[in-house]
Amino acid sequence: MAALRATTLAGSGRALLSVPKTLKTPKANMSFAALPRGKKVALTTLGVVTAGGAGLALMLHQSVKASDLELHPPNYPWSHAGPLSSLDHASIRRGYEVYKQVCSACHSMEYLAFRNLVGVSHTEDEVKVIAEEVEVVDGPDENGEMFTRPGKLSDYFPKPYPNPEAARVANNGALPPDLSYIVNARHGGEDYVFSLLTGYCEPPAGVSVREGLYYNPYFPGQILEYGDGTPATMSQVAKDVCTFLRWAAEPEHDQRKRMGLKLIMGAAILVPLLYYMKRHRWSVLKSRKIAYRPPK
Structure with missing residues (x-):
């Protein structure tokens, strides 16, 4: 009797484990067909107005772009235009x-500023000479008056x-x-x-x-x-x-x-390296298959 009860319990356990779980899914969003008539008309009107406005703006842009009053500059082969130039x-x-x-x-x-030229087009000594050619208004001094001085590297053009x-x-x-x-x-x-x-x-x-x-x-x-x-x-x-x-x-x-x-x-x-890790390190997990045996 005890063996029969254990077998029954074991069978019931397998049966319980074999019962598929029912997942509650959220309700789908309301489709356009289910909307009230007033909302349908409003959304349709909004779509038509938006599409019409975008088309009109595109046509106006193309008409101005193609006018004889506008000349677009040609593309010149600049030496620095390349991706690595x-x-x-x-x-x-x-x-x-x-x-x-x-x-x-x-x-x-x-x-x-003058300092931006250093190491790009001029040496530091050359830029100092260029900056000193400029008279810069500075101050006030200890007497509260403005004065002029030769330019420095930190001064702007x-x-x-x-x-x-x-x-x-x-x-x-x-x-x-x-x-x-x-x-x-x-x-x-x-x-x-x-x-x-x-x-x-x-x-x-x-x-x-x-x-x-x-x-x-x-x-x-x-x-x-x-x-x-x-x-x-x-x-x-x-x-x-x-x-x-x-x-x-x-x-x-x-x-x-x-x-x-x-x-x-x-x-x-x-x-x-990342491809190697994905291909070989994770191949065991990616190829693993879980099979469920239906209850007898």
Whole structure:
């Protein structure tokens, strides 16, 4: 009798273990068909209005983009455009010469300091000499008065005008933009700036231009002489100043690409190791199969 009771209990235990568990699943979200008629109409109207507005905005954008009043700059083959290409630091140096001799007369670069040039385009001694050529207003001194001193490495590039109002007066109401981040602030980047700088045209009848100068209806021509002897052609000048402005807007350009190269090299080593661990270390767990025997 005891053996029969044990067998019955054991059979009942197997039966209890064999009973499939019923999981309570949350109710499904209400479908669109089950919504009231008013909500259906509202959602349909909202979808039509949204799609219509997006289509109208796209059409207006395409019409303006394709208009004859807008010219998009072409894509130029910049030497630093590659994923692993660095900036041409000799061109950065020449570009700074262009900015100093030409652009600084109207445009500021208030976010760039002299110390930023050290190790990029000039040596520390060269930058100190360049900074000392600038008279910086400092103070007050112990008597409470302002004074001028030679520039230092920590000083920022001087502004051509004391305030925006003076800049507008000197440029017939136009405010020359700051060039610190100009290539990032304009669609097309350095392509736009290069196209703008090389947009000079032939002088109109009655206007004579001396040799070495270029005619532009908005900007006067300039004579440049590079310190390294590079011919200062119009395209060379535009290329150098665009490279300088790209570096000014993105000083971490070369460092970012070096870090990316290191990341790629590290991933080339790490990814195969992770694949080996997944393929071999976890193969036992991934291939394990649990079988349930139905109750007899």
